[in-house]
Amino acid sequence: MALPNREGQTVPNVTFRVRENNEWVNVTTDEIFKGKTVVVFSLPGAFTPTCSSTHLPRFNELAPVFFENGVDEIVCLSVNDTFVMNEWAKDQESDNVRLLPDGNGEFSDGMGMLVNKEDLGFGMRSWRYSMLVKDGVIEKMFIEPEVPGDPFEVSDADTMLNYINSNAQPPRVATIFTKVGCPFCAKAKSMLEDNNISYEEILITNSGVTSRTLRAVANAGTVPQIFIEGEYIGGSDDLEAFLAK
Structure with missing residues (x-):
């Protein structure tokens, strides 16, 4: 039935x-x-x-x-x-x-x-x-x-x-790897917020998610490292250039 x-x-x-x-x-x-x-x-x-x-x-x-x-x-x-x-x-x-x-x-x-x-x-x-x-x-x-x-x-x-609404645009979402006290991380988060991009923040520490994890994921050792909708963007300067486009 x-x-x-x-x-x-x-x-x-x-x-x-x-x-x-x-x-x-x-x-x-x-x-x-x-x-x-x-x-x-x-x-x-x-x-x-x-x-x-x-x-x-x-x-x-x-x-x-x-x-x-x-x-x-x-x-x-x-x-x-x-x-x-x-x-x-x-x-x-x-x-x-x-x-x-x-x-x-x-x-x-x-x-x-x-x-x-x-x-x-x-x-x-x-x-x-x-x-x-x-x-x-x-x-x-x-x-x-x-x-x-x-x-x-x-x-x-x-x-x-x-x-x-077939014309509705789903919000862009980001993942950002950061460390405590990082000014470039704060700048990157501010840029994401100004562009209405919600983000998940992953904190790099000595336990849990470490710098080794960051290298494995982004092939980078510095923070921030940003991904938007799964696309690797890079650091805060890269994010600024990406958003300017």
Whole structure:
């Protein structure tokens, strides 16, 4: 039986049991969706490989662009309890996404997306999909194909962003290797910030990520060393020349 596409229908009326500040809180679908534009992506389970490595991090990374294009909130839903989802949130880059526990599978069942994954020892879980919901009404759904395993082809963040605005530009992201007290590192970070390029900073120390790591990655012994979207840029002067282009 084909999984249903519920475009044009309202989302299921469900109350989620959520743990916040060591207290139980009831969150209704009205609170989440009423009068708002919401992107939802649902997945088989917290801490599972594709969900952790790609699905959630990319939605979190693109969240500012979604918000610039009229989305009020991004919700990640899984048939897990609230304790699991809260721990997963701590483990992930998820500051821009609300992780919602569909512990009893009621929302997923109401969507027609509750599937049996007992072959993996999971029991009943959500099929992977994403949707755009406006004031509680589903405008668009991207449902993964019904093939064995855990397909991940259409419910990704970039596909949803392209649907909302095909001209939207994903933000550029950088990785910068630095050392404490390095003035050229401070200059490079300032240049990245001035150009609205978010960055991950990796500190070179005597333990953990060392100068040997830096040589292996960038074939360089000085800091900063900068990569933008995976492209090696070089030091602060190289960054300045790159941005001037």
